[in-house]
Amino acid sequence: MPVEGFPLSVRAPIASVEINVDVLQRIEQALAAALELGIAEDGPPQLGQAVRHAVMTPGSRARPRLVLAVAAACGDDAPEVADAAAASLELLHCASLVHDDMPVFDDADTRRGQPTVHRLFPEHGEQLALLTGDGLIVLAFENLAWNTRRYPERLGPLTLIISRAVGVGHGIVAGQAWECETGIDLTQYHREKTAALFSAATQSGAAAAGRNPAPWRTLGENLGLAYQVADDLRDVAGDAADIGKPTGQDATHERPSAVRELGVDGALARLHELLNGAIESIPECPGRDELAAMAQAEMDRLLPEGLLRGA
Amino acid sequence: MPVEGFPLSVRAPIASVEINVDVLQRIEQALAAALELGIAEDGPPQLGQAVRHAVMTPGSRARPRLVLAVAAACGDDAPEVADAAAASLELLHCASLVHDDMPVFDDADTRRGQPTVHRLFPEHGEQLALLTGDGLIVLAFENLAWNTRRYPERLGPLTLIISRAVGVGHGIVAGQAWECETGIDLTQYHREKTAALFSAATQSGAAAAGRNPAPWRTLGENLGLAYQVADDLRDVAGDAADIGKPTGQDATHERPSAVRELGVDGALARLHELLNGAIESIPECPGRDELAAMAQAEMDRLLPEGLLRGA
Numbered sequence: 001m002p003v004e005g006f007p008l009s010v011r012a013p014i015a016s017v018e019i020n021v022d023v024l025q026r027i028e029q030a031l032a033a034a035l036e037l038g039i040a041e042d043g044p045p046q047l048g049q050a051v052r053h054a055v056m057t058p059g060s061r062a063r064p065r066l067v068l069a070v071a072a073a074c075g076d077d078a079p080e081v082a083d084a085a086a087a088s089l090e091l092l093h094c095a096s097l098v099h100d101d102m103p104v105f106d107d108a109d110t111r112r113g114q115p116t117v118h119r120l121f122p123e124h125g126e127q128l129a130l131l132t133g134d135g136l137i138v139l140a141f142e143n144l145a146w147n148t149r150r151y152p153e154r155l156g157p158l159t160l161i162i163s164r165a166v167g168v169g170h171g172i173v174a175g176q177a178w179e180c181e182t183g184i185d186l187t188q189y190h191r192e193k194t195a196a197l198f199s200a201a202t203q204s205g206a207a208a209a210g211r212n213p214a215p216w217r218t219l220g221e222n223l224g225l226a227y228q229v230a231d232d233l234r235d236v237a238g239d240a241a242d243i244g245k246p247t248g249q250d251a252t253h254e255r256p257s258a259v260r261e262l263g264v265d266g267a268l269a270r271l272h273e274l275l276n277g278a279i280e281s282i283p284e285c286p287g288r289d290e291l292a293a294m295a296q297a298e299m300d301r302l303l304p305e306g307l308l309r310g311a
Numbered sequence: 312m313p314v315e316g317f318p319l320s321v322r323a324p325i326a327s328v329e330i331n332v333d334v335l336q337r338i339e340q341a342l343a344a345a346l347e348l349g350i351a352e353d354g355p356p357q358l359g360q361a362v363r364h365a366v367m368t369p370g371s372r373a374r375p376r377l378v379l380a381v382a383a384a385c386g387d388d389a390p391e392v393a394d395a396a397a398a399s400l401e402l403l404h405c406a407s408l409v410h411d412d413m414p415v416f417d418d419a420d421t422r423r424g425q426p427t428v429h430r431l432f433p434e435h436g437e438q439l440a441l442l443t444g445d446g447l448i449v450l451a452f453e454n455l456a457w458n459t460r461r462y463p464e465r466l467g468p469l470t471l472i473i474s475r476a477v478g479v480g481h482g483i484v485a486g487q488a489w490e491c492e493t494g495i496d497l498t499q500y501h502r503e504k505t506a507a508l509f510s511a512a513t514q515s516g517a518a519a520a521g522r523n524p525a526p527w528r529t530l531g532e533n534l535g536l537a538y539q540v541a542d543d544l545r546d547v548a549g550d551a552a553d554i555g556k557p558t559g560q561d562a563t564h565e566r567p568s569a570v571r572e573l574g575v576d577g578a579l580a581r582l583h584e585l586l587n588g589a590i591e592s593i594p595e596c597p598g599r600d601e602l603a604a605m606a607q608a609e610m611d612r613l614l615p616e617g618l619l620r621g622a
Contacts (some may be wrong), residue, residue, distance in 0.1 A: 040480035042499075047488035051479055105436045124491035125417045130441070131488050134410065135479035137445060141452040142474035145467045153463050155470070156456045163453035168362055168446035169351035177358035177442050182433035188353075216585065 026079075027064045030087035031055055037146055038139040046124070050089060050117050050132040051139075052311065054094045059114045062227065062298060063201045064090045068206025069294055070216055073287035081154055082208040088140040089201055095136035096172050102129050107177075108251060114239045130198045137166070165200030171199025172196060179255060186256050190228040191221065202235030215283040222278035223295055230302040232257040238306040275299055331338025337390075342366055349450040349591025356434070361428050361443040362450075365405045366421045367435045373513045373538070373609060374400045380605055381527055384598035392465055393519040395458030398515065399451040399473060400512055406447035408582035409484050413440050416487075417560060420559055430458065448477070457556060468518045476511030490566060495568050501539040518569045526594040533589035534606055541613040543568040550614040586610055 035055060039048045063226060064086030071082035101108040101116040103126065108116050118129035146157040166172045175193025178184045202220030203213035236259050237249050250257040258267040279292045346366060350359045375397030382393035412419040412427040413438065419427050429440035452470065457467040477483045486504025489495045513531030514524035546561050547570050561568040571580040590603045 040485065043485050044372070044488035044492050045481055047479055047485065047493055095445075099441055101439070104441055121491075127491055128488065130410055131479075131484050134406075134448060134477075135484040137448045138474050138482065138484065139479045141470055142478060145470035145474065148467060149575050153468050155466050156460060156594055159456035159466070159470070163449050163456065165448045166445075167441075167453060168349050169354055170359055171449065173442050173446040173449065174351070174354050174358065177355035177439065180357055180432075180438055181355050188405050203536065289464055 023065055023068050024061065025046065025088055026068065027061050027090070030064070031082035031090060034084075034091060034139060034143040036115055037143060038135070044123060046128055047131055049136055049145070050120060053114070053120055053292055054098050054117050054132050054136065057114045059090075059094075059112050060301075061090060063093055065294075066201040066220065067199060067205040067208070069287070069291055070219075071201045071209045073285045073291055074206050074209035074211045076209050077126070078151050078154070078208060078210065079157075080147050081151050082156075082205065084144050085158055085162070085204040085208045087203075088143050089165075089197060089204065091136045091140040091143065092166050092172070093197060095133040095140070096166070096176070098129050099133040100176065102126060106253065108249075110263050118227045151210075152289035154207060154210065157213065158204050159226070161203045161207060161213060165196040170196060184256060186258070186261055187225075189224055189256050190288045192233070192259070194228040195221045197225030198227060200219070218281035219278050219291070219295075220293060222274045222281065226271050226278065226299060227302065229258045229267050229274065230299060232259045234270075234302065234304055235259070236264065271299065271303075298300070313454045332380050334376055335372065337379065337394060338372050338401070339393035342401060343374070345395075345398045345450060345454040345492075348454060351447070351592050355433060356441055358446070359432060361439045362446055365409050365428050365443050365447065366402065366423070368425045370401075370405075370423050371612075372401060374404055374508055376520070376605075377512040377531065377534070378516040379510060380437055380463060380598070380602055381513045381530075384596045384602055385517050385520035385522045389462050389465070389519060389521065391458050392462050392469075393516065395455050396473070396515040396519045397452050397512075400476075400508060400515065402447045402451040402454065403473070403477050403483070406444040406451070406509060407487070409440050409447070410444040410573060410576055413437060416490075417564065421580070425513055462521075465518060465521065468524065469515055472511050472514045472518060472524060476507040481507060495567060497569070497572055498536075500567050503567070504544070505539040506532045506535030509538060520568065527590035529591050530602070530606075531544055532611070533592065537585035537589065539581050539611065540569045540578050540585065541610060543570045544578055544582075545613065545615055546570070547575065552593055553606045582610065582614075 035052060039051060043098070067086035067089060068076075068082055071085075073080075075277065076082055088099055097111060098117045100106055101111055102118050110116060117132050118125040121128055124311050140162070144158055144162070145155060148158070156305060164171055168174055168177075175191070178189045178192070199217050199220035201286050202216040202223075206216045207213040232250060235247050235257065247259050249255070250260065258270060262270060275295060278295050282291050331545035344365065346363060347611060350362060354500075357559075367447060378397035379393055382390075387393055409428045411417055411423055413429050420430050421427060427440070428443050429436040432439055451473070455469055456466060459469065471493070475482055479488075481484055481503050483504060486500055486502070489500045489503070509527050517527045518524040522589060534619040546558050546568065558568070559573065569581060573581060586606060589606050593599050593602050
């Protein structure tokens with residue numbers, strides 16, 4: 001069944017959309033450069049190891065890919081700034097994963113198919129995980145400041161976009177803190193815990209290229225909400241080995257989840273709706289079709305085999 | 312005995328140096344404004360409470376006072392920027408206290424005479440403490456970006472100074488991580504864990520006023536090292552009720568300490584040496600004498616009754 005507002009003629013070529021290798025290389029280089037900037041050769045060795053492990057364990061890099069896709073659509077006139085925004089968002093995402101995995105939250109042993117940071121060390125693992133998350137948050141902002149030296153007027157807007165996406169107001173930290181409350185609003189929870197960083201990705205892609213970030217907000221926010229729904233679906237329908245982390249965690253931890261609230265069919269319908277809204281919101285620009293295709297391909301990649309494709 | 316290079320004629324009036332009430336008010340207002348910027352009315356209520364508790368529990372505000380003192384000595388042409396730098400440094404200091412107090416590190420029940428953040432809540436205290444620290448780090452950078460809107464060229468230098476003072480290279484996070492290593496260099500440990508933020512205080516005071524921060528580095532670094540030695544002395548010779556936190560913690564946690572390494576007399580001699588170096592390093596400026604007096608008064612304030620004054 002074609003998704004409403006997303007005709008087959010656009011959807012057809014999507015299966016062949018490959019993640020652009022150059023983009024991935026650019027992201028890994030930007031991350032490596034950020035680590036180089038932050039980690040001192042004569043610094044505490046285990047911390048350096050922990051920080052590298054948290055960042056360089058292969059991940060989807062969904063957020064930095066979105067930054068670079070939007071930057072490209074906006075002309076990408078300052079690639080060093082776009083690279084920095086992409087890397088900084090991924091550093092913040094990694095920081096949140098390291099802290100979320102700690103015993104105080106999820107007590108997860110593996111992440112991305114590798115040991116979590118606090119499980120990596122025979123001693124002081126939790127201490128190093130706590131410090132790794134802290135250090136990655138700091139490095140995200142240092143990296144932005146360092147790489148905007150030639151474009152100082154872009155640092156303020158980028159820092160505000162990105163800090164708000166992770167902060168105590170409506171960012172990741174707020175989203176995570178809803179887990180400590182009772183009677184929460186599921187949409188606000190997901191908007192903050194996941195969508196905020198995607199929204200920051202699209203907005204900072206535009207801001208990095210010197211454009212107005214506002215029109216790019218809905219694309220990122222809807223993709224982020226869809227991403228969270230897909231994650232909830234994977235948690236009930238996915239395979240742990242396939243997705244590189246344990247499944248069934250939402251029920252185990254009694255976490256809010258779209259599947260728990262809407263059922264599998266309801267969650268799939270919500271995902272379609274969000275994806276359509278995302279694609280429709282893309283501002284007119286030369287790379288509009290590529291962005292739409294990328295958005296659809298992301299969802300295909302994320303859902304457990306057959307769940308969306310077969311729908 | 313007069314401290315070498317610091318004659319009695321300068322030292323005499325110091326007992327009457329009071330902490331400037333206007334400065335303290337300016338700092339509290341800047342902190343309140345930062346919290347206002349970061350905390351959302353419709354955000355998770357316990358997180359908001361935790362963040363406010365971490366920041367607004369009365370503290371010495373030594374670092375922001377140093378920022379404002381140096382900014383004043385440099386002309387303070389952009390008070391909103393100096394205020395923001397002062398508040399952001401204090402937010403980062405508070406973040407490090409919240410995380411250090413958690414069971415994974417010091418497992419402290421009280422701080423500044425109040426319950427630590429993780430002990431403030433009957434449930435989810437550790438989760439909220441972890442998120443509070445994370446959120447305060449983020450807010451420090453958001454606050455800088457927000458308040459440099461009229462001086463965008465000052466944001467980059469300030470962000471770099473401040474992020475490096477807390478980061479994984481040679482900042483607080485690195486300093487704390489040395490506690491997970493064996494065979495550490497005590498000076499490097501203290502330089503990173505404490506002095507880095509003091510050094511950032513003096514440098515960012517200058518940078519906030521549009522001046523070259525480099526000549527201000529030694530003042531802050533030496534004061535920070537002296538501050539740490541004073542803290543170690545308080546830990547063995549102070550009174551828990553007096554200083555608002557438990558004493559004897561360095562021995563309990565087998566932490567590196569100047570007193571453990573040098574003895575009380577050796578630690579006092581080191582403190583004098585650092586303070587002299589700090590005062591001698593102050594660049595020629597209209598407020599030089601006030602700064603020197605402030606530096607001496609800080610040490611008098613910090614040391615357990617009679618330890619320095621009686622020396």
